[in-house]
Amino acid sequence: MFKKEFLFGVSTAAAQVEGDDGTQGRGKSIWDTFCDEGRIYKNQTAKISVDHYNRYEEDINLMADLGVNAYRFSTSWSRLLPEGIGAVNQKGIDFYNRLIDTLLKKNIQPILTLYHWDLPQALSEKGGFENPDFVKWFTEYSALVADKYGDRLKTVISFNEPINIINSGYKSGVFAPGKQLGDEGILKCILHMHKAHGECSQILRAKIKDLQLGLAVSTFEEYPVATDEKTLACAKKRFFEKDNPAESVDVYLDPLYFGEYPKRIYEKYPAFQEVAEKADLKKYVGNTNIIGYNNYSGMPIDSRGEEVKNYLLAEYTDMCGTVDPNGMYWGIKFLTERYKSPLYITENGVATQDWMFDDGKVHDVNRCEYLKRHLAVVSKLLEEKMDIRGYFVWSFTDNFEWIFGYSKRFGLVHINYETLKRTPKDSYYWYQEFIAKNKTTK
Numbered sequence: 449m450f451k452k453e454f455l456f457g458v459s460t461a462a463a464q465v466e467g468d469d470g471t472q473g474r475g476k477s478i479w480d481t482f483c484d485e486g487r488i489y490k491n492q493t494a495k496i497s498v499d500h501y502n503r504y505e506e507d508i509n510l511m512a513d514l515g516v517n518a519y520r521f522s523t524s525w526s527r528l529l530p531e532g533i534g535a536v537n538q539k540g541i542d543f544y545n546r547l548i549d550t551l552l553k554k555n556i557q558p559i560l561t562l563y564h565w566d567l568p569q570a571l572s573e574k575g576g577f578e579n580p581d582f583v584k585w586f587t588e589y590s591a592l593v594a595d596k597y598g599d600r601l602k603t604v605i606s607f608n609e610p611i612n613i614i615n616s617g618y619k620s621g622v623f624a625p626g627k628q629l630g631d632e633g634i635l636k637c638i639l640h641m642h643k644a645h646g647e648c649s650q651i652l653r654a655k656i657k658d659l660q661l662g663l664a665v666s667t668f669e670e671y672p673v674a675t676d677e678k679t680l681a682c683a684k685k686r687f688f689e690k691d692n693p694a695e696s697v698d699v700y701l702d703p704l705y706f707g708e709y710p711k712r713i714y715e716k717y718p719a720f721q722e723v724a725e726k727a728d729l730k731k732y733v734g735n736t737n738i739i740g741y742n743n744y745s746g747m748p749i750d751s752r753g754e755e756v757k758n759y760l761l762a763e764y765t766d767m768c769g770t771v772d773p774n775g776m777y778w779g780i781k782f783l784t785e786r787y788k789s790p791l792y793i794t795e796n797g798v799a800t801q802d803w804m805f806d807d808g809k810v811h812d813v814n815r816c817e818y819l820k821r822h823l824a825v826v827s828k829l830l831e832e833k834m835d836i837r838g839y840f841v842w843s844f845t846d847n848f849e850w851i852f853g854y855s856k857r858f859g860l861v862h863i864n865y866e867t868l869k870r871t872p873k874d875s876y877y878w879y880q881e882f883i884a885k886n887k888t889t890k
């Protein structure tokens with residue numbers, strides 16, 4: 449049973465949808481640089497993308513027809529502060545004002561993500577997350593957002609998917625800015641992110657009454673294949689802990705809830721313990737009061753802590769992940785049990801091969817089925833009295849899927865990238881019906 453306050457939403461991110469024809473006063477981000485360097489599928493770029501910057505009204509009208517009561521979007525840091533700090537781009541400020549006001553007029557709650565991977569290039573050139581000044585920079589940026597939009601916000605996500613920001617961006621280097629640091633360097637980046645989150649939590653709390661603030665994590669989606677104690681314990685351990693600190697969920701969330709990093713990190717990197725304790729993350733504990741959880745798959749784990757590789761039987765998404773809602777079920781249980789916090793499913797969705805049929809429609813039956821299975825999990829967890837406050841489909845429209853460019857489609861709304869025409873897919877109508885049936889007013 450979905451409560452009246454439950455948020456049925458859709459999710460996007462600035463760098464993936466906004467576009468920029470060069471006249472908007474926006475500074476470059478690290479993803480523009482990645483595009484310039486030809487690191488994207490078929491040399492595609494995010495220059496036009498889906499032109500949400502100019503077409504946000506049409507998009508919000510479609511959201512309103514869909515029946516969602518929340519839209520999770522991100523602000524582009526370099527649109528507001530082209531150099532990351534200092535001079536403000538008034539056109540950028542105005543854009544998000546228009547966006548937020550249009551949403552509110554349609555009774556759609558704006559859920560703002562501060563950092564969805566698009567670090568200003570100017571700051572990346574100064575070291576980005578590696579530079580201790582990152583904390584100051586991010587504080588300046590979040591203070592601006594709080595000041596300009598705080599009066600209309602209730603829920604804010606600071607960082608989206610630290611695993612991708614830090615591991616993919618600074619360790620494996622497959623994502624912008626493409627760095628490859630060792631563990632000591634990585635831990636420094638993580639600490640700077642946590643300090644930045646802590647400082648921004650103080651700033652936002654001072655401006656926004658009853659703020660809900662969290663960080664959105666993604667995981668490797670491990671879940672137990674059976675519910676005996678041993679299997680459960682193995683799956684849980686694998687879910688939270690990895691040898692690689694930059695892939696570990698507990699490394700990202702423990703500091704926000706307990707004010708310290710997991711013991712095994714301090715044991716393995718004693719020099720880091722000293723630096724981390726000096727940073728005194730304990731003073732921010734209590735400021736983070738929601739978990740954002742992005743889920744896309746599931747990975748079955750047996751009683752030896754090994755992955756059950758049932759790949760021959762699996763159903764696959766167009767990202768080559770498997771379709772397995774057990775991952776979401778257990779992920780939510782594990783996260784809320786450890787951190788005793790309400791949770792939002794900030795992203796859930798699937799890339800499929802979507803074709804425009806001769807009848808002018810996009811019959812994406814697999815996406816309908818995917819959503820149905822996952823929303824069934826949400827309903828089940830709500831029946832079990834889990835404190836889930838919202839569910840956001842990734843993504844509202846097809847968009848720029850990072851290094852995969854436009855070759856992967858995640859949207860409820862199809863985009864023709866030549867004309868930018870929006871066509872709601874069958875899944876849009878499926879979700880519309882689901883919301884209409886399940887939204888409660890009491």
Ligand code: GCO
Pocket residue numbers: 461464608609612666742795842849858
């Ligand atoms: C993520 C990001 C999104 C992606 C989506 C599909 O979860 O990786 O938040 O920006 O586009 O997940 O890969």
